[in-house]
Amino acid sequence: MKKRGIDLVIAAVCIAVIGIVFFYSDQVRGRGIIMATAALLLIVFLILAVRNTEEKKQAVGRLKLGLPTDAELITEIVLLSEEDTELMAWDMYGKMAMVIGRDVRENQVDIDLGSSSYASMVDIEHAVLNYSTGNWYVEDLGSSNGISVKKAEDGRVYKLSADTPCRIEKGDHLYVGLNRLLLR
Structure with missing residues (x-):
């Protein structure tokens, strides 16, 4: 204005x-x-x-329409260390789906946590991020160590059930095993 x-x-x-x-x-x-x-x-x-x-x-x-504004759109996911430094980053702009896991040359993983400090806690195909109707959703693919979401709006951590999508927003943190991913 x-x-x-x-x-x-x-x-x-x-x-x-x-x-x-x-x-x-x-x-x-x-x-x-x-x-x-x-x-x-x-x-x-x-x-x-x-x-x-x-x-x-x-x-x-x-x-x-309930769609995020340009400032609210998630365009990147970042692996953070325990000291909050950026270790790796992946571009999400223009993507419709991204698989989180460990690349063992036999699978298609978009976000490879195989070289992270807690790689042993990450399944080969741990979780998937899907873009639908202007929003991103994360879904646990039945992993052994699960996935949690720390919501930016209230700071609470929610443990996800397998095969149940959860809407994620800019500023949320995903915990894949003990790996912490920031959505921005």
């Missing part, structure tokens, strides 16, 4: 400059350049004001 207001104020200033140059044209040097520049800036800032309005309408539409 602030961006749109600023764009409209700048457009109004451009209109004022054009008016002043037009009415006092005999007292202004380089009036053609000034008017052309003001007209160009007027067009640019009116386009920006309209574009900001359209983006806001799209964001409101996403909220009404």
Whole structure:
């Protein structure tokens, strides 16, 4: 909303400059350049004001549909150490499903925790992340050590049942065995 207001104020200033140059044209040097520049800036800032309005309408539409806004979209999953340093990261942008596990050359694993500190606690195909209707879901594939989700909204840790999808959001942590993955 602030961006749109600023764009409209700048457009109004451009209109004022054009008016002043037009009415006092005999007292202004380089009036053609000034008017052309003001007209160009007027067009640019009116386009920006309209574009900001359209983006806001799209964001409101996403909220009404229960879809996450651009700021809430999960685009990356990060393996964290016990000291909260990033050890590995995987891009989730544009993906529809990702398997979490250990790559043993016979399977298709998208998030390979085989070289993590707690790799022995990760099954070959431990869990799957699925993208559906604008949201990501995690599902335990019947692993021996399970999967838990620490929700960002309340800080509570939830142990998942096998074959039961759980909606995840940006800022949540997944515990795969003792490995901690941050969704951002």
